[in-house]
Amino acid sequence: MGGMMGGAMFKRTASTLVFKDLVGNDDLSPELVTPYNPPETPNADxxxxxxxxxxxxIPNADLLLHADCNxxxxxxxxxxxxxxxAEVDSLPAHFIGSVQLEGGGISLTLVLQTLHNETTQSDTQPLMQSKLNLPLSQSGTLLTEVVFVVFSRVPSxxxxxxxxxxxxxxxRQKNSIPGQDVALEWRIQHRGNGRKILDIKARETETDVGQDLFVDREGTSAEADLLVRDGNASLTLRRLKVTDExxxxxxxxxxxxxxxxxxxxxITQPPHITLSEEKLVFQDSTPQKLSCHCHRYYPLDVQVEWFSQAPSEEEPVSLSKESSLSSHRQHSDGTYSLSSHLHLRPDKNPPGTVITCRVSHPALETLSDATLTVGKPDPSKIYIYIFFTNMIYVNSLLSMKLVNEKKSTFHMQSN
Structure with missing residues (x-):
């Protein structure tokens, strides 16, 4: 606990928060609630x-009860x-409490108001809390009630x-006054920048709900009638962009x-994954380059791995250390693209070898693979290659012979 909003400032102190009437909420029964046992001897500290x-x-209050089980x-x-x-030290005193479930779930911001001490037959003065200087109950607790709460059932x-x-x-509010104005503001903050994107001041009249509305993002809306009548302050964003994150x-x-x-x-966008080649065939001993392209993903976190598995191998072999990565390319819509390159040698990748590019990304539920199988060379193409190689060799020999004959003729004429 700490000081706030004009109250006395003091160091953080360990405190206990006891929800007494959660069983009054829907779908909750007393059997689900662990009873609170106050200390035998109340302590002012x-x-x-x-x-x-x-x-x-409190909506979804059962999530608080099941936190340990989950x-x-x-x-x-x-x-x-x-x-x-209100004045700073006025009574009843008020506190604000933030309650969150780590890892997702209900998130609450509660405004608490102190209650009068329960009546007793004793004339003794109640025990005063040492830091707050507020009276405690006979069991040593500070009695409060929730008078206002703002919540989110999906905080992420x-x-x-x-x-x-x-x-x-x-x-939710205790004893809200009919016709009372309700103000709602939505702001976005990202990387040090912030701005207001919606502001509503709504009030219920005899016939409908009036409102003053400000919107700074196209496709943004909140319902004034739901805000006033149901306490629904939810915001709708249409056609999301990277800049909405x-x-x-x-x-x-x-x-x-x-x-x-x-x-x-x-905001997320899974990568579209393609290989630079549909087929891979080695016609000679020359290495070939294979690229794996990851197109238009968000966020930036992407990992590319390479594997090969020859017909004689039982498990894939990692080739990631032999690969290289291009730099990230950012597009006008905020998404990214990246390519990974690998040079494959025919002596290590015989026909039938399966080459796999494996990509992981936060937007992918599972790993995504792009594969191809090394094919057998076409015998006719090999014959043509040998034929042209031999032709080049023969032409080279003939050229050398002609050069030598010209040199001999020139030498004889000189003599």
């Missing part, structure tokens, strides 16, 4: 936030929060170039609360 959700349902870690951070129009998404994608974002920030403001959620968008 402990930071234990006990959350109740009296009227807010070998996922729940990452949580809590800071002080000051609502709009991968989509191909040219497709349409929905960036999931939503919010980045970190998207969904910021929702309603009443005195405003917070945000982050969605990562990764």
């Amino acid at each position: 402990d930071l234990i936030f006990e959350l109740t959700l009296p009227s807010i349902q 070998e996922q870690e729940v990452v949580c951070e809590i800071s002080r929060y000051v609502p709009r129009g 998404i991968v989509a191909p170039i040219g497709s349409d994608v929905l960036l999931d974002c939503g919010f 980045g970190t998207y920030i969904c910021t929702v403001g309603s009443g005195e609360f405003q917070t945000q959620q982050i969605v990562q968008l990764h």
